[in-house]
Amino acid sequence: MHPTPAQPSRSADTFTQLAELVAALDRRFPAHNGPFERVSRLAEEAGELAAAVNHAEGMGVKHDKHGPPDLANLVKEVEDVMRAAVSIAHHYGVLEQVRASIGHHHAQYRAHGFTPEPA
Numbered sequence: 001m002h003p004t005p006a007q008p009s010r011s012a013d014t015f016t017q018l019a020e021l022v023a024a025l026d027r028r029f030p031a032h033n034g035p036f037e038r039v040s041r042l043a044e045e046a047g048e049l050a051a052a053v054n055h056a057e058g059m060g061v062k063h064d065k066h067g068p069p070d071l072a073n074l075v076k077e078v079e080d081v082m083r084a085a086v087s088i089a090h091h092y093g094v095l096e097q098v099r100a101s102i103g104h105h106h107a108q109y110r111a112h113g114f115t116p117e118p119a
Helices: 014-028 035-056 062-066 071-092 095-111
Strands: none
Touching: 014 071, 014 095, 035 062, 035 071, 071 095
């Protein structure tokens, strides 16, 4: 019998979970986490996401070579890109500034009626 994986706290938002995951990965894999490795990882993951989007859209020969698109792979690639971007903010110690910037822009779009008011 396999243990059930721990569920993330419902009180933790996605950004917090990403930041905690980045810190955990840095502890698990402490080597090769400099700024150039991190930005190279982001570029690599962005390329993999682009390939998943191309496959999902039926562009090129992806469908012929790999069959129908797997949206679970697209989800994984989106997460990988987000995690790689957050790791750069983590490296420079600006996670809270990024969080504040997102909040600021979200509030601006809400003020203009582009995002819904909280329920």
